Amino acid sequence: MTNAAVHIEGQQHSLHAHLHDALASPAAHAKGQQHPIKLYLVVWGWLFVLSTCSYLVDYFGIHGYLRWSLILLFMVLKAGLIVAVFMHMAWERLALAYAILLPPVLVLVFVAIMVFESDYTHLLRVVFFAPTA
Amino acid sequence: MAETALTDTVPSTARPAGWRGIAADWSSDQRAFKNVSWGKAMMWIFLLSDTFIFSCFLLSYMTARMSTTVPWPNPSEVFALNVAGKHIPLILIAIMTFILISSSGTMAMAVNFGYRRDRAKTAALMLATAAFGATFVGMQAFEWTKLIMEGVRPWANPWGAEQFGSSFFMITGFHGTHVTIGVIFLIAIARKVWRGDFDVERRGFFTSRKGYYEIVEITGLYWHFVDLVWVFIFAFFYLW
Numbered sequence: 001m002t003n004a005a006v007h008i009e010g011q012q013h014s015l016h017a018h019l020h021d022a023l024a025s026p027a028a029h030a031k032g033q034q035h036p037i038k039l040y041l042v043v044w045g046w047l048f049v050l051s052t053c054s055y056l057v058d059y060f061g062i063h064g065y066l067r068w069s070l071i072l073l074f075m076v077l078k079a080g081l082i083v084a085v086f087m088h089m090a091w092e093r094l095a096l097a098y099a100i101l102l103p104p105v106l107v108l109v110f111v112a113i114m115v116f117e118s119d120y121t122h123l124l125r126v127v128f129f130a131p132t133a
Numbered sequence: 134m135a136e137t138a139l140t141d142t143v144p145s146t147a148r149p150a151g152w153r154g155i156a157a158d159w160s161s162d163q164r165a166f167k168n169v170s171w172g173k174a175m176m177w178i179f180l181l182s183d184t185f186i187f188s189c190f191l192l193s194y195m196t197a198r199m200s201t202t203v204p205w206p207n208p209s210e211v212f213a214l215n216v217a218g219k220h221i222p223l224i225l226i227a228i229m230t231f232i233l234i235s236s237s238g239t240m241a242m243a244v245n246f247g248y249r250r251d252r253a254k255t256a257a258l259m260l261a262t263a264a265f266g267a268t269f270v271g272m273q274a275f276e277w278t279k280l281i282m283e284g285v286r287p288w289a290n291p292w293g294a295e296q297f298g299s300s301f302f303m304i305t306g307f308h309g310t311h312v313t314i315g316v317i318f319l320i321a322i323a324r325k326v327w328r329g330d331f332d333v334e335r336r337g338f339f340t341s342r343k344g345y346y347e348i349v350e351i352t353g354l355y356w357h358f359v360d361l362v363w364v365f366i367f368a369f370f371y372l373w
Contacts, residue, residue, distance in 0.1 A: 033248060043238075
């Protein structure tokens with residue numbers, strides 16, 4: 001490509017692209033989200049490896065806390081790679097990243113509430129609705 | 134036009150690093166997302182709301198599974214297949230996972246070629262993504278058919294806790310719907326890319342606004358999100 005401004009600023013008017021060209025080339029670079037294809041291929045490869053690992057956890061029948069922690073580990077790594085690289089969150093402005101990534105963390109509070117709630121329900125079922133046999 | 138003001142970027146975006154920068158971006162009467170177009174910001178906010186929807190599904194599944202006194206069916210066995218006389222646990226779900234990850238890979242590259250204004254490669258990669266997605270939905274239809282034939286219903290199943298069926302159909306059904314919508318979305322945008330709408334800035338049929346190659350990235354955000362949700366469903370529903 002010869003005209004850098006045109007292909008870097010994917011979402012801009014060509015008119016504005018010219019204006020921006022002079023202003024900030026590093027910022028403009030981040031805007032168009034141009035990253036080497038190799039990066040995507042590497043992440044793709046890692047996602048395959050991590051998925052295989054989590055499948056093998058089941059295949060080899062690992063149980064108990066080791067199983068759960070391995071599943072969670074592979075899950076978090078995969079989710080992180082997808083959000084950071086494929087969805088370009090690693091290169092987005094912090095104001096957007098925090099606005100999007102922080103609220104789901106609060107779901108963990110909901111998880112904690114429901115863990116207590118279901119433990120309580122389970123207890124009641126065991127105490128009052130146990131099979132008579 | 135008002136459109137120009139909306140898609141335009143605010144020039145002064147220099148801010149202190151870290152939290153002070155975030156506070157500066159959000160404070161006073163101004164645009165919070167400086168260098169992010171409205172389209173991308175709205176897609177992210179939609180995805181955030183969708184995150185909560187899927188969180189609620191997974192949470193209700195967790196609550197049902199934790200509070201039942203009846204043993205939960207073993208997903209490793211339920212989703213096992215007999216391939217060439219061999220009994221392989223969870224194999225269909227593993228293949229579906231790899232297909233969805235591959236579709237994310239082709240999507241990421243489509244976004245890349247889109248910003249390089251390579252029409253043919255962008256459209257081809259988007260259609261490949263759509264094909265992977267359609268394959269995924271097909272395999273899910275196969276899985277549903279198999280389970281329904283084996284007697285799984287939202288209210289009962291042959292192996293254990295009744296809530297298994299309702300959680301399964303609710304979670305995978307909603308995810309499958311998302312994949313299907315994504316395939317339609319991909320095909321629609323791929324058609325526009327192929328026709329060159331974003332090179333001539335042709336106005337959209339519905340919005341009558343000019344289109345840009347950024348829509349490929351926005352479509353990609355939705356698609357990667359569908360893959361992301363599957364990562365969590367795979368971990369919590371199928372592997373746990």
